[in-house]
Amino acid sequence: MVSVAVSLIIVDATIVNVAIPSIVADLGIDSTQVQWVQESYTLVFASLLLVFGVAADRWGRRRTMLIGIVTFAAASLLAALAPSGAALIGARLLQGLGGAMILPTTLSIINATFRGRERGIAFAVWGSTIGGMAALGPLLGGWLTDSFSWRWAFGINPPIAVLMVVGALLWVDESRSEGARRTDLVSAALSVVTFGTLVFGLIEGRSLGWWTTLDGAADWWPFALSPVPVSLAVSVLSAAAFVRRGRRREARGLPTLIPFELFTITSFRNGNVAALVVSLGExxxxxxxxxxxxxxxxxxxxxxxxxxxxxxxxxFVASGAAQALTQRIGAVATVRVGIAAEIVGVGGLGFAITPESTWTTVVPFLFVYGFGVGLATAQLTGVVLQDVPVEESGAASGTQSTSRQIGSALGIAILGTVLFAGTSADLDARLADQGVPAAQRDEVVSAVVDSSGGAIAGLAADPATADVADDARESLTRGTQYSAWAAAGFLVLGLLATLSLGRREDDGERDPGQGSATDRTTVEGKEAPPTSTH
Structure with missing residues (x-):
């Protein structure tokens, strides 16, 4: 049931991808809004994971998950009925709120419910669900978009959510931690500002200007200095204030949003770094x-x-191989094999895609990429949480989920910018080489980029612009290649980050949280057996 819950938010994070061209055509959104349709969800999701990961330990993990499911379903209905791009982005923000309640509680429930070998299996199922549903989302979205409307890509969620609420009430026990930390609202606000301003700067840089404000780009911003560097500076300052406040409150014995002492655990600290970088490329x-x-x-x-x-x-193939491979070579080595497979798959795509490509040239690399995702995701989660005390499971799972979601948000922002900026620069250069006047060049480039390539079909239909359509296809291909190679580059950094992970391997035989003889987690009002020290 927990894996079904997480599948809802993972599917929604990817189901919209194949619907984007239909959304562009129906609502008339531009390429910047395309990124925001994706980012608005991920941004709120990443910003609030820590808050709800901690809060769930106090409120009750099942209760928090149920509230998140209901919120997510209501937001999905609003998205399905959205009359404009702005309304759709607003609904996606609300979806992110619901998703932020669901994901960390699913991990926390697993961490508090399962022990020993069963915990390793549970993490493997959870991680494989993420990998599988991330891929099945586009298929479901494609079928709904073609057979009905892109709106059904969101409208399918409410009835599924009803079944999930019933299932959670029947089969998921309530659990909470004794003495769970209170939420530090100021730190929560600082984390939202940090992530929000960072993603805003990365997405809006090409539209507003990376340093000086582009002419006519921002009527609401009267200064020559672009709002983008200001936004990025606010992000850095907010992050510094977040860390400083947390460290000071911890030293005074006051509650903090995350327990900073967890970062003294090598597996937790290094694993989070690796998770962030890998997710950026994934x-x-x-x-x-x-x-x-x-x-x-x-x-x-x-x-x-x-x-x-x-x-x-x-x-799917990786889910079958992961357990055996982990027993043979260990969790960390399995993560490295998975990331290496992702690098091969994504990097190979950059060379395989051309305007003349077919599905047969793309599918093998996607399969290798998916195999790597399946291997790396579940085992990296287990590595991050393997030494975390059970009573801190909500905060820890929220932290590692936040690391992943920050990476995903940065990935969408950076790789989306690489895609559209690369397409724009390449198409402008091609048209300039053909002697197309600057004004006409800008008009064509803007039409292609702002429509996320949707204008290509119209250019191809007109004999007078058929050659321009061919150039646009070449340029969009080039931008996609740049995006793939950038993703591969980040995955290489993620692989290097795993080299800092410790060599100690218990592969689930040691329960997270065995560092204190007094650790307790209550399940339906009953006290779980105390863990013993190593």
């Missing part, structure tokens, strides 16, 4: 690839979903 590509498949190769949404289902196939 899912950012799922923004650019559907756009390329539909607007360059001419696939419809369902065909695009079928291509991306190769990811699910790779993840």
């Amino acid at each position: 899912f950012g590509l799922l923004l650019s690839l559907p756009i390329w498949l539909q607007n360059v190769l001419g696939y419809d949404a369902l065909q695009t979903g079928w291509v991306l289902v190769a990811l699910a196939g790779g993840s």
Whole structure:
């Protein structure tokens, strides 16, 4: 049931990818709004994971998950009925709020419920669900978009949520931790500001200007200095204030948003760094690839979903191999094998995709990529949490989930910017080489980029602009290649980050939280047996 709950938010994070061209055509949103449709969800999700990871330990983990499911379902209904891009982005923000309640509580429930070998299996199922549903989301979204409307990509969530609420009430026990820490609201606000201003700067840089404000780009901003560097500076200052406040409150014995002492645990600290960097490269590509498949190769949404289902196939195969491989070589080594497979898959895509490509050239690399995601995701989660005390499981799971979501948010922001900026620069250069006047050049480039490639079909239909359409396809392909190679580069950094992880391997035989003889977790009012010290 817990894996079903997490599947809802993971599917929604990816289901919208193949629907983007239809959303662009229906609501008339530009490429910056395209990124915000993705980012608004991820941004709120990442910003509030820590808050709800801690709060769930006090409120009750099942209760928090149920509130999140209801919130998510209501927001999905609003998204399905959205009359404009702004309304859709607003609904996605609310979805992020519900998702932030669901994800950390699922990990915390697993950490508090299972022991020993069963915990390793539970983490493997949880991680494989993430990998598999991330890939199945585009297929489901493609079918709903082609057969009905992109709105059903969101409208399908409420009835599923009803079944999940019933299932959680029947089969998931309530649990909470004694003496769970209170939420530090000031630190929570600082974390939201930190992540929000960081993502805003990364997404809006190409539209507003990275240093000086572009002409006509921001009527609400009267200064020559662009709001982008200001936003990034606020992010840095907020992050510094967050850490300083947390350390000072911890030294005085006051509650903090996250227990900073957890970062003295090597596996937790180094694992979070690796999780952030890996996530940056993992899912950012799922923004650019559907756009390329539909607007360059001419696939419809369902065909695009079928291509991306190769990811699910790779993840499914990995789920069967992960446990045996972990027992043979250890969890950390399995993570490294998974990341290496991702690098091969994503980097290979950068070379495989051309305007003349077919699904047969793309699918093998997607399969390898999915195989790597399936191997790395679950085992990295286990490595991060393996030495965390049970009473801190909510805070710890919220922290590691936040690391992943920050990475995903940065991936969408950075790789989306690489995609559109690369496409824009390449198309402008191609048209300039052909002697196209600057004004006409800007008009064509803006049409192609702002429509996320949707304007290519219209250019191709007009004999007078058919050659320009060919150039646009080449340029969008080039931008997608840049995005794939950038993703591979971040994954290389993630692989290097895993080299700092310790060599100690217990692979689930040691329960997280065995550092104190007085640790307790209550389940349905009953006290769990105390853990023993090592």
